[in-house]
Amino acid sequence: MDLVEWSAKKMGELDYDIHPLGSPVQIMEEYDYAQLVDMIVAAKKNLPPERPLHLFGAGHPMMLAIAVALGCDLFDSAAYALFAKDDRYMTATRTLKLEDLTELPCRCPVCTGTGLEALAGTPKREREAMLARHNLYVTMEEMMAVKQAIREGTLWEHLEAKCRSHPKLYDAFKRLAAHSSFLEAHDPLVGRRTKGIFLYDRLSLSRPEVLRHKTRIIERYQRPPGRDVALLLPNPPERPFNKSPLSERIMEGLKGAGNVHLCFYGAPFGIVPSELAETYPLSQYESSVDGGTDLVEAIEKFIAVNAYRKAVVLMNGPRIKVKNAIISDTVEEACSEVLSDASTA
């Protein structure tokens, strides 16, 4: 990796329009996609960002999305032909031996024009050409799907689905998650995405939008002036949180106390202040992620950096200690905690 970094730095100083990264073919043959991730990141971090990066030997539809997500722009590969020579049939997520097929699970002209038996019975040279064409169709189909995902802003979702098709790809996805701050730094903040985001499990939380919110809520956010008593509620099931029945009950209970700052906590975004609850993507998501173990730490940090005079945390289920906060079981108790302070203030 240090040689990739060094080479990228040196090459970046020269007057080229485009850079290739070679040659990860052996790594890819062994399906060592996690190492491929490190290699691409090592190169990208050290090359001028405006120059396209060409990844040598990347031609299997299963790994194109991850290479694109890491910033590769161009690909070339003989995989479609080499695989065909070996009677290997590509699909979007794996490679099958022709002899192991019982169906042709593809709608390309080769597969629809020939039955499996006819294909298997075709003389070697001709069969190889047919398989090569099928393999190219499958590769191009994936390329188009990736492009569509980029336009829609759903590349991360595409990647998550893709990476669950093979354990080695899942390893690579975990490695990509480890580079999440690098990805976040280069992910456009606004403008591209029109859809809500999908979050599946804790690994999904390393996506740029989530990481960005969690970092900025601690490093950049300031509570509204005068609201020096925090009331933190667990995320209600309804979104936006600030218009949920729980929020309405609380607002009623607070009787207009002007110094109370209502916030929400929970997966996937950690802390969501009520005045930001409708800001994209804090309400525009679908998630099956369970509450994180780092939530208490997030609440404690948030209370500390905003220097609240008092903080009350409403907690469903077992009470967990939170530094410098009062824990309440019920909405009524939480409201009266907050109000007792408001009245003595």
Ligand SMILES: [Zn+2]
């Ligand atoms: Zn086909």
